[in-house]
Amino acid sequence: MDFSTFLSLVDAIKNASLPAENAHTKMSPPERMTVMENLDWNTIDARKAAVLMLLYPRNDKTFFVLILRNAYKGVHSSQIAFPGGKWETSDNSFEETALRETCEEVGIRRSQITVMRELSKVYIPPSNFVVYPFVAYCGKPPIFEPDPREVAGIIEVELNDFLDEANVVDMMRDVSYASRINVPGFQIGEHVVWGATAMILSEFKEVINEVARA
Numbered sequence: 001m002d003f004s005t006f007l008s009l010v011d012a013i014k015n016a017s018l019p020a021e022n023a024h025t026k027m028s029p030p031e032r033m034t035v036m037e038n039l040d041w042n043t044i045d046a047r048k049a050a051v052l053m054l055l056y057p058r059n060d061k062t063f064f065v066l067i068l069r070n071a072y073k074g075v076h077s078s079q080i081a082f083p084g085g086k087w088e089t090s091d092n093s094f095e096e097t098a099l100r101e102t103c104e105e106v107g108i109r110r111s112q113i114t115v116m117r118e119l120s121k122v123y124i125p126p127s128n129f130v131v132y133p134f135v136a137y138c139g140k141p142p143i144f145e146p147d148p149r150e151v152a153g154i155i156e157v158e159l160n161d162f163l164d165e166a167n168v169v170d171m172m173r174d175v176s177y178a179s180r181i182n183v184p185g186f187q188i189g190e191h192v193v194w195g196a197t198a199m200i201l202s203e204f205k206e207v208i209n210e211v212a213r214a
Helices: 003-008 010-015 021-027 030-037 094-106 159-163 195-213
Strands: 047-058 061-069 084-086 113-118 122-124 129-138 151-158 168-175 178-188 191-193
Touching (some): 003 010, 010 195, 094 151, 151 159
Antiparallel strands (some): 047 061, 178 191
């Protein structure tokens, strides 16, 4: 998708209805849905985080950025993710969290970013986080300056490549609540994106496909 075409869809994206769980389910194994159905929300004191899906032009095409997280002792070690992180008490909103963390992790200043909207929140049982995703764009090609303490690599994804249905895949994985289960995801170059990041991407994919058809 040309970036000019993407910009022409911004207002429609802002006002589009969100498919929420209907989109998330497409990137959720049945075992996760069983876990979610059995949760007692009255007993869960979930931590909160926010992430940013940042779109931008590169050679007149529309791209978005993902990061490869560093290896560490934790359930999200070495995973593909959006820039983002934990909400801090100094943050006035989850949007501020997403912008602050994006600046810290990939070096993009807030003044370069225009936030379009929030997407549907996602709960991650293994780490007990509720993640609040936001969609934004830069008007010019960004220069990434990743923080080596948190980011092992920058992954730039052309939007058209992501939207190709051939990139929806299944794989066998061990997860916190089951072993060797079939997990859906998106094949992005040499990487497979799954879990909460894939669920967020699935919702955005439905939104942009809907507004592009209108």
